[in-house]
Amino acid sequence: MKNNPVLIRQLFDSESSTYTYLVADTDAEVALLIDPVSEKLSSYIQLLTDLSLQLKYALDTHCHADHITALGPLRDITGCETLAGKPSEMACVDRFFGDGDILQLGSIALRAIYTPGHTDDSYCFFLDGEQQLLFTGDTLLIRGTGRTDFQNGSSEELYDSLFTKLLKLPDQTTVFPGHDYKGWTQSTILEERQSNPRLQVKNWQELDSLLEQLKLMNPKLMDIAIPANKQCGKTSLPDAGLNFLADKPL
Numbered sequence: 001m002k003n004n005p006v007l008i009r010q011l012f013d014s015e016s017s018t019y020t021y022l023v024a025d026t027d028a029e030v031a032l033l034i035d036p037v038s039e040k041l042s043s044y045i046q047l048l049t050d051l052s053l054q055l056k057y058a059l060d061t062h063c064h065a066d067h068i069t070a071l072g073p074l075r076d077i078t079g080c081e082t083l084a085g086k087p088s089e090m091a092c093v094d095r096f097f098g099d100g101d102i103l104q105l106g107s108i109a110l111r112a113i114y115t116p117g118h119t120d121d122s123y124c125f126f127l128d129g130e131q132q133l134l135f136t137g138d139t140l141l142i143r144g145t146g147r148t149d150f151q152n153g154s155s156e157e158l159y160d161s162l163f164t165k166l167l168k169l170p171d172q173t174t175v176f177p178g179h180d181y182k183g184w185t186q187s188t189i190l191e192e193r194q195s196n197p198r199l200q201v202k203n204w205q206e207l208d209s210l211l212e213q214l215k216l217m218n219p220k221l222m223d224i225a226i227p228a229n230k231q232c233g234k235t236s237l238p239d240a241g242l243n244f245l246a247d248k249p250l
Contacts, residue, residue: 004130006108009047010176010185013037016067016221017179020044021135023127024053025106032057032080032105034125034135035178036070038233044070045077056105059083059097061137061178062122063090063229065151066219072232082232085112088121092232097123113165115139117158118146124166132173134189140166141177142184145198147216148208151226155211159204167193 005027011020016037022044024031031053036044048055055078058071062085071082072092084090086098097103099114103125113124118138127133138146139161148155171190193199201207219225228235 005106006127006129007031007051008133008176011040011043011047013040013067015039016219017181018064018067019176019178019180019185021176022047022053023105023108023110024051025108026051026053028106030054030056030106032059032103032110033070033074034059035061035064035137036074038068038070038073041070041073041077044074048078054078055080057081057083057103059103060088060090060229061085061124061135061139062119063088063151063226065222065225067221068225068228068235069233072234075232085114085121085123089230090121090232092230092234110135115158115161115165117148117154117156117161118151120152120154120157122146122161126169126173132170133176134166134169134173135176135178136166137178139178140175140192140196142175142180142182142187142192143196145196145207145211147214148211149216150218150222155208156204159201159207162199167199 005025007024007026009022018037020036021034058074058080060069075082082093083095084093086096097112101112103110110125110127115122115124122139125135148158169189173189175187
């Protein structure tokens with residue numbers, strides 16, 4: 001019986017509580033990275049080398065506000081194609097994907113699902129196969145969701161993305177979130193439908209009320225990260241300044 005060529009690695013940046021995902025077809029020896037963090041660049045390169053993989057794509061689920069992307073440096077080092085979703089303002093990328101587009105990685109086909117709400121350029125990625133996998137970015141978290149109070153966020157759009165798109169996927173779909181602050185690594189659509197408090201609402205107004213009650217502070221790196229990420233990770237700050245900021249908790 002032939003082994004499953006799909007390889008998934010969940011990588012964690014403790015400073016921003018960000019999950020980066022390496023998805024690879026081990027037969028074709030090609031990989032992609034979802035939401036890579038600049039501070040972890042060397043570890044990504046080492047992992048690709050260790051696994052004898054060529055990086056074909058590096059992509060962001062949205063323009064991040066809490067960390068600086070590694071898209072640009074990965075492209076410079078590996079020659080990979082950088083991707084972001086319409087209507088992203090990340091004009092630095094090589095190509096934009098849209099709702100329903102397929103990213104082909106050897107035998108792996110990842111379908112882009114446009115899920116605005118956290119930001120207006122938020123996407124999730126669905127892998128339909130022997131096991132259904134969903135990379136949710138900041139749209140759906142474990143027992144939570146993304147916030148909607150900046151970057152053209154909308155509680156109404158988030159509600160629609162959650163209830164008319166993501167929760168329509170098969171119950172046993174594995175949910176791989178873009179962040180987690182409690183050490184949880186994965187969930188399922190069924191588990192989140194049943195246990196996620198932000199999915200127990202009847203309409204978008206109730207969701208909006210829940211999010212407003214959180215009274216969240218803006219990410220500390222926000223004013224640096226968003227402009228830098230629109231340039232695929234370029235920043236005018238010296239490395240020492242960037243490293244200093246990265247040492248501060250969000």
